[in-house]
Amino acid sequence: MWFISVSGRMCVAGLWCLLVLVVTTAAATNLRPPNVLVMLADDLGIGDLSCYGNTTIKTPNLDRLALGGVKLTHHLAAAPLCTPSRAALLTARYPARYGLVGNESTWSIVITNVANRAALPLDEVTLATALSAANYTTAIVGKWHLGSHCSFLGRRCPGPLKYGFQSFFGIPTTLSIDCRGPHAFWIFSLSDPQCQMLAGSWLAVVASVVVVARMLGWRWRTMVLLLLLSNFLTFVVWFKIIHLSKTSFRLTRVSPWLYRLLNSLLVRDGEVVEQPIRLDGLSQRLVQESRHFLAQHAADHQPFFLFHSFAHVHTPMFSAPHMEGVSKHGRYGDNVEELDEGVGSLLEALREHNLEENTIVYFTSDNGAHLEALDHEGQRIGGHNGRFKGGKLQGGPDGGIRVPGIYRWAGHLPENVTVDTPTSLMDLMPTLLDLADLPPLHRLVPQAAHKQELDGVSIARLLTGDTPDLPTDQETRVMLHHCRQVIHAVRLTRGQHIYKMYLKKQQWFPGSTQCGWGALTGCDCARNIDDLSHQPELYDLTRDPYEDHSPISPDTDEYQDVVGFLQQYVREWSAKVTYPPSLLNNGSLAAWLPWRQPVCLTC
Ligand SMILES: *[C@@H]1O[C@H](CO)[C@@H](O)[C@H](O)[C@H]1NC(C)=O
Ligand SMILES: *[C@@H]1O[C@H](CO)[C@@H](O)[C@H](O)[C@H]1NC(C)=O
Numbered sequence: 001m002w003f004i005s006v007s008g009r010m011c012v013a014g015l016w017c018l019l020v021l022v023v024t025t026a027a028a029t030n031l032r033p034p035n036v037l038v039m040l041a042d043d044l045g046i047g048d049l050s051c052y053g054n055t056t057i058k059t060p061n062l063d064r065l066a067l068g069g070v071k072l073t074h075h076l077a078a079a080p081l082c083t084p085s086r087a088a089l090l091t092a093r094y095p096a097r098y099g100l101v102g103n104e105s106t107w108s109i110v111i112t113n114v115a116n117r118a119a120l121p122l123d124e125v126t127l128a129t130a131l132s133a134a135n136y137t138t139a140i141v142g143k144w145h146l147g148s149h150c151s152f153l154g155r156r157c158p159g160p161l162k163y164g165f166q167s168f169f170g171i172p173t174t175l176s177i178d179c180r181g182p183h184a185f186w187i188f189s190l191s192d193p194q195c196q197m198l199a200g201s202w203l204a205v206v207a208s209v210v211v212v213a214r215m216l217g218w219r220w221r222t223m224v225l226l227l228l229l230s231n232f233l234t235f236v237v238w239f240k241i242i243h244l245s246k247t248s249f250r251l252t253r254v255s256p257w258l259y260r261l262l263n264s265l266l267v268r269d270g271e272v273v274e275q276p277i278r279l280d281g282l283s284q285r286l287v288q289e290s291r292h293f294l295a296q297h298a299a300d301h302q303p304f305f306l307f308h309s310f311a312h313v314h315t316p317m318f319s320a321p322h323m324e325g326v327s328k329h330g331r332y333g334d335n336v337e338e339l340d341e342g343v344g345s346l347l348e349a350l351r352e353h354n355l356e357e358n359t360i361v362y363f364t365s366d367n368g369a370h371l372e373a374l375d376h377e378g379q380r381i382g383g384h385n386g387r388f389k390g391g392k393l394q395g396g397p398d399g400g401i402r403v404p405g406i407y408r409w410a411g412h413l414p415e416n417v418t419v420d421t422p423t424s425l426m427d428l429m430p431t432l433l434d435l436a437d438l439p440p441l442h443r444l445v446p447q448a449a450h451k452q453e454l455d456g457v458s459i460a461r462l463l464t465g466d467t468p469d470l471p472t473d474q475e476t477r478v479m480l481h482h483c484r485q486v487i488h489a490v491r492l493t494r495g496q497h498i499y500k501m502y503l504k505k506q507q508w509f510p511g512s513t514q515c516g517w518g519a520l521t522g523c524d525c526a527r528n529i530d531d532l533s534h535q536p537e538l539y540d541l542t543r544d545p546y547e548d549h550s551p552i553s554p555d556t557d558e559y560q561d562v563v564g565f566l567q568q569y570v571r572e573w574s575a576k577v578t579y580p581p582s583l584l585n586n587g588s589l590a591a592w593l594p595w596r597q598p599v600c601l602t603c
Contacts, residue, residue, distance in 0.1 A: 045369025069408025119147020395483025
């Protein structure tokens, strides 16, 4: 009623006004490329979703998404952890090509602080840059983790705005178990040798000041000043011990208290708007933001690209009250189901705004489940990688890199189809440009052409089910699986066969396919590695998908043929592609820079 009366008043000429509106919208939707909605989960395992075979978890919205589109069962991340995998997703290139990986030392393997200089190199072309060049409205909501670029005093931290995104609301780096506070600031334990030494020195200094002052007959004001000074110096040393160095073995490099203070931030378009993040209900707030974006741009003439990067199901676990205790799998399960609820809400918004037929939807996870994760009470808060061995932070094993992958484009892609061919998260950009009938990247962003060699390929034909030009049994694809900068395994898709060759393998905790237990524990690509390069292990994943059986015997022709081919491939690759030094392990780039620390003054 309200709508009719308003438009009636506004459109004086009545009918023709409405007609023009209908015609122009129709023309616009026909001519313009489709919108893109990318949803990325964090640390979600392939065994965590009911559409991938989990019988006890409830993920009805993702199941429905899969039923309405193409489900990829052999979908692979380019890296087994956040920063590098996300970089690869957005650039379609192995992160080792531009140094956004750790190296063999144990320092840092992701971007650890908002206020540091490590970042995706600015000359890398992202999906957002490409789609901006194609006149899309681009936005990211949620976790970024590819570099914040904070200015002096942290007045602005543009982050994704430097990579083709026109707006950003979310988490500049990552959530971590430490984001769940509060944490103690005053920590002092006399059983700790460093604290003992500190207490001893403080007593000695105070006593000497008092004694010397009495002996030399100083004025009491001088004495008080000296005492204050020594207390201050003691405080500084204490702070360094407790908050900066006690925790140096940890990924975050600072104490839980300091980490939460510095990095638990929500940023909107470069400015901090919340510090620390209110975790419970965060999932809903991010989804609300994306729904708002969809509502705002539903009727635009320009298409949009929305990258909704979930905070779930990374540690710590958190949920809105109505999602607590809903699953059969503790807090982790609740988080998976809350993630699914968020997906449902975004899909619902597409439906409400009549966007389903002109929006390509893609869902995936940045890496496999973090098997080792425990919360402070010792409850397991890591996911499940189905029957695949290994998990997050492991280079070669499928558990760390084989993730859910769903493409849906109503009316354009087939429904309820499963594709078992190996595909990569890096295929996203070429595939979207192809599906949307946009020019290839080197024409869309000409300045990138000289260096932009893509590792992802368009899988549009696989998705549409169109007959490929070549019979599939002649197609060959090689994928490299790095652990940090080192190639641990190589996968070959050739004809009907999928092989995996291991050059290096992580030693697992006995009786498991993981490396211990703990909130920040995970396998370490730098230590406890078996070098198999003199005689690689070869598996035929078509016959032995979970690598349950012994590897193929080196005496067979099959082994000689495949391993020979792949070793040659790796030799040629190493001769052709030089990896720059690690940006994440570079002390001056990775270190926390206090003078760039953003602080929310209005929070
Ligand atoms: C983007 O818009 C500009 C200006 O309207 C136009 O010249 C250009 O062709 C458009 N690019 C694409 C890829 O559609
Ligand atoms: C389903 O997922 C939960 C959460 O990761 C896991 O604990 C459980 O083992 C899975 N169940 C099955 C049957 O795969």
